[in-house]
Amino acid sequence: xxxxxxxxxxxxxxxxxxxxxxxxxxxxxxxxxxxxxxxxxxxxxxxxxxxxxxxxxxxxxxxxxxxxxxxxxxxxxxxxxxxxxxxxxxxxxxxxxxxxxxxxxxxxxxxxxxxxxxxxxxxxxxxxxxxxxxxxxxxxxxxxxxxxxxxxxxxxxxxxxxxxxxxxxxxxxxxxxxxxxxxxxxxxxxxxxxxxxxxxxxxxxxxxxxxxxxxxxxxxxxxxxxxxxxxxxxxxxxxxxxxxxxxxxxxxxxxxxxxxxxxxxxxxxxxxxxxxxxxxxxxxxxxxxxxxxxxxxxxxxxxxxxxxxxxxxxxxxxxxxxxxxxxxxxxxxxxxxxxxxxxxxxxxxxxxxxxxxxxxxx
Ligand SMILES: Cc1cc2nc3c(=O)[nH]c(=O)nc-3n(C[C@H](O)[C@H](O)[C@H](O)COP(=O)(O)OP(=O)(O)OC[C@H]3O[C@@H](n4cnc5c(N)ncnc54)[C@H](O)[C@@H]3O)c2cc1C
Ligand code: SF4
Ligand code: SF4
Numbered sequence: 459x460x461x462x463x464x465x466x467x468x469x470x471x472x473x474x475x476x477x478x479x480x481x482x483x484x485x486x487x488x489x490x491x492x493x494x495x496x497x498x499x500x501x502x503x504x505x506x507x508x509x510x511x512x513x514x515x516x517x518x519x520x521x522x523x524x525x526x527x528x529x530x531x532x533x534x535x536x537x538x539x540x541x542x543x544x545x546x547x548x549x550x551x552x553x554x555x556x557x558x559x560x561x562x563x564x565x566x567x568x569x570x571x572x573x574x575x576x577x578x579x580x581x582x583x584x585x586x587x588x589x590x591x592x593x594x595x596x597x598x599x600x601x602x603x604x605x606x607x608x609x610x611x612x613x614x615x616x617x618x619x620x621x622x623x624x625x626x627x628x629x630x631x632x633x634x635x636x637x638x639x640x641x642x643x644x645x646x647x648x649x650x651x652x653x654x655x656x657x658x659x660x661x662x663x664x665x666x667x668x669x670x671x672x673x674x675x676x677x678x679x680x681x682x683x684x685x686x687x688x689x690x691x692x693x694x695x696x697x698x699x700x701x702x703x704x705x706x707x708x709x710x711x712x713x714x715x716x717x718x719x720x721x722x723x724x725x726x727x728x729x730x731x732x733x734x735x736x737x738x739x740x741x742x743x744x745x746x747x748x749x750x751x752x753x754x755x756x757x758x759x760x761x762x763x764x765x766x767x768x769x770x771x772x773x774x775x776x777x778x779x780x781x782x783x784x785x786x787x788x789x790x791x792x793x794x795x796x797x798x799x800x801x802x803x804x805x806x807x808x809x810x811x812x813x814x815x816x817x818x819x820x
Contacts, residue, residue: 459570464781465623466566466688487596488690494700497730498737500754502710503747504722515562515646516709517727519747520589523612523705524556526743532585532608534559535576537567543629543637545622547572547590549579559589564645564681566619566688569594577601580609591616592696595703610739613701615708615728617763618687618694620677624786628677629655632787633663645678648724653678673798676787684768685777685790697767699758704736705729710752712760719750728757 462468471482483489504517510525511518524534528551536559538548547569550556569590576598579586585608588598592613599605625643629635635655640662644654651668653675654661665675673679680686696702710728719726729749731737740749758764773793780789791798 461621461623463689463778464686465621465627467568467621485600487593487600490600491695492596492599492702494696494698494702495732496700497706497732497754497757498734499731500752500757501729501731501740502713502716502719502722502750502752503727503729504725506746506748512648512724513560514725515560516707516725517722517747519707519727519729520612520614521556521560522743522746523610523739524550524559524587524589525553525746526739527585527587527610528553528556530585532587533579535569535572535586535588535590537563537590539563539641539643541638541641543622543626543640543643544568545625547594549575561644562614562646563643564620564678565625566621567591567594568622569597573598573601580606583608586610587612589614589707591619592702592706593690593694596696599702607735610705610735611703612705612707612736613696613703615706615761615763616691616694617697617768618681618684618691620681620686621688624686625677628786629663632676632785635662651678651682672801673791673794676790679794680777680786680790683774683794685774685793686786687768692767692770694767697763697765699754699764701730701732704733705731705740706764708761708763710757710760712756712758713752714756720748722748728761730754730757 459467460470503519505511505514505522510521514521524536527534533549533551534556535547535549538546538558540546545563545565545567547567549572550559576586576588587610588595589612595611595613626637630637639657640655641658642656647654653665655663665678668678668682708728710726713726729740731740777789777793
């Protein structure tokens with residue numbers, strides 16, 4: 459693997475050692491694709507346990523599924539923040555260990571280390587759950603002739619991943635944080651979208667909330683605007699209604715008449731069982747979830763990445779061409795300058811209007 463554009467890792471064949479057996483081509487999901495299936499049904503869901511619900515990214519479905527697999531003696535593979543801000547998938551075999559997997563890390567997670575462990579666990583007959591981006595799920599599927607009955611695959615709806623290298627550089631150079639001190643990074647807490655960095659319980663950094671205070675956190679802003687994804691994300695074959703896993707989970711952005719459902723103040727997950735095995739797994743955890751069936755089309759209409767990949771535009775391509783000459787934040791701000799200005803002017807007008815209205819109240 460080699461670092462490529464924007465710090466993402468790309469596979470490179472060592473021509474001096476390659477014996478041209480073509481095995482890598484046979485298992486490559488990018489060359490061969492994997493079977494995709496339209497979801498069987500759609501649900502709006504959130505965890506019944508309040509602490510599990512509050513501490514999760516959307517509705518905590520990933521957490522509920524993981525707990526179930528551990529409770530039947532299985533293992534879970536998910537994304538964790540390892541020392542020195544290495545974002546990697548890890549193997550978890552106890553309920554205590556699941557805390558490290560909680561929360562979306564908006565960065566590419568390395569799955570290289572877990573692949574042999576996962577294969578061994580599957581061969582040993584353990585119930586195995588992998589929660590990952592669709593492209594990683596596809597890669598793991600290709601390791602097997604057919605998906606073994608004890609392997610459960612859950613993909614998270616994904617609009618793209620910045621590189622681990624960019625995140626590390628941002629924390630160290632822009633925020634001047636010591637990477638060795640960082641033990642956890644959170645990208646979302648309750649309903650706020652903000653980058654928060656911890657040394658155990660001690661807060662090292664709290665970025666501004668993306669929606670109320672835009673253009674103050676280049677890592678998050680450039681992620682949301684789709685500037686820093688891996689090149690493959692702009693043509694992602696998994697950003698569509700047909701899915702490559704047993705269950706797809708994500709945020710239920712397009713939920714209609716959500717106020718007719720019981721209160722769900724900390725977000726709501728969309729859950730799309732795709733295979734009969736996925737449907738059965740969901741039935742097993744249904745007692746731990748508030749689960750409401752919705753039209754499949756409602757989920758698809760509300761979530762762009764269930765329809766199409768992120769579109770490349772002139773701003774993104776110009777930013778990518780300039781990458782490496784100056785710090786990324788310089789180029790990002792340059793290519794969104796008009797949007798940034800408009801946002802600030804609008805905010806100023808709103809502020810003065812609010813002040814004016816308050817004055818009339820007296
Ligand atoms: C890079 C990325 C982009 C996303 N884009 C969208 C989107 O466009 N639309 C949408 O609806 N939802 C998106 N999501 C999913 C969403 O943010 C939640 O992760 C999802 O709804 C699960 O929430 P939860 O409350 O059930 O899980 P939580 O309890 O918060 O757990 C999150 C789960 O996701 C896994 N995970 C976390 N980070 C990564 C990562 N970097 N790579 C692989 N697996 C990871 C963890 O192992 C864990 O199992 C994205 C997530 C990521 C990581
Ligand atoms: S798997 Fe075979 S073809 Fe692929 S890089 Fe290795 S030796 Fe070469
Ligand atoms: S957008 Fe597609 S290619 Fe990019 S990380 Fe997500 S699933 Fe993989």
